[in-house]
Amino acid sequence: MPWSVINILRKNPDLMRWNMLRRFKDPRIVDEFVRADREWRRIQRELNELRHKHNLISSEIPRLPQDLRSKRIKEARELLGIIKEHERRLKEVGKYRDRLLSAMPSILHKEVPVGPNELFNRVVRVWGRARVQRRHLRLFLSETLAKGFRMDYEIIDYEVMGHADVLEKVLKLGNTLKAGKVSGSRFYYLLDDIVWLDFALLMYAVDYLTRKRFRLVLPPYMLKGKYMAAVEELEAFKDALYKIEDEDLYLIATAEHPLAAFRADEVIPEEELPLLYVGISPCFRKEAGAASRDIKGIFRVHQFHKVEQFAFTLPEQSWEIFNQLIKNAEELYRGLGVPYRVVNIASGELNLRAAMKYDLEAWYPAQGRFRELVSCSNVLDWQAYRLNIKYLRRKGMVRDYIHMLNSTAIASTRTITALLENFQKPDGAIEIPKILRKYLELFKEAPKDYILPKSS
């Protein structure tokens, strides 16, 4: 079976047109594709017929007596000219067809809220007790109660400092100025206790997921262009990815990239599915589209560490695994005690790959906002088609594209910013979540209960 999206485009283009409209994308690309695909198949058919003729003549030649050969060779040579021309056109039309095809999105899940922007995101659930500054109370309620969820909160009467100021001015354990000088904006030096905290968070996530039978993977941090193009959307290349100069290599923006490519060109027997992986890697992002947003601190940076969940599943399993991945992420933040809500991302905000995406957003007491810590997506067979990954159903020897899913477990710097605001004491000290204790106790110099303000 071809890719499910090709099937739909050929047999039920109206479904894809409707899907485009729901995603606030131009549906005319569907008609454009249908036309190109028809043309491509017509040329393909003619080419096959010509090649068939040519094959017949070629195979006849060695059995012919010398004197008759030159006539047939001449015929074959003439046919070759026509074949070359058809091949050229097939390639040309095929390229156009493929370009249109690669811009086709996954079919949205029926529960995705339809809307052009994040205002249409739907809250799925809330957890924890948020610390809300009095001046943020209305904002907080509009983001919870007004969206149908009663989230526990307490009013606090002292000023909570923003994560960037706590890090650099109170704890004095981060230096983005110096990093800016030597590397540019959105880079950072982290020091001492914050580095231990970074390690501990990663260990915590890896420990939790490997206990759940996810296989631990340390993947390559660079991928060839061909594989990047298979796992990521085109726009991501210019907006998000760093490229190695003079080489066909891209720095990964998440472990999802190499994890997806891990099983490229394989046929995986159904009894091995689902395959669950937990990858740990640095992530490199240009953040070219972000302009001057979140320019302070380590919230949005060019480089950070992340533990990532990744799954290959049978098509009928993928939604069950989707729920499992987001639940795992939630467990991790419940363990830390970070209050959050889970939101179902609106259709207009979704990338092409995802059929549905849930974000986990933590409450930030200083900013008075919920902010994304985790993103969990089911991309169905979108990546599998490009990476050529299939499952094999023994019964009937059926091969078809596998489903692939990804979800953050913990992104270190982002999570640290959430801890800096949520566990900040009036004096600026940061209380370390109890659950991280065992990952800090391994190290004599690591902090155990609090990270304290530096006086000097």
Place this chain on the structure above:
RNA sequence: GCCGGGGUACCCGAGCGGUCUAAGGGGCCGGCCUGGAGAGCCGGUGCCCCGAUAAGGGGCGCGCGGGUUCGAAUCCCGCCCCCGGCGCCA
């Protein structure tokens, strides 16, 4: 990075310009046989196009991409990867 050897289908493995329609073996799927299984026998086992999601037909596929030729797994060029040696390096 340099020199040498290599990459054939799910696995092993032959072929090194024209009956290659890629031999042969193993695995897997289906059928026959059986009370059931095994053994045995027969067929199938990648991608694309036509066709009705059929029967059937055709094209492509020997690491990837080009080229030479009427004809390429086989000859030539570029790239990727693996093995051995040298260099460099944590």
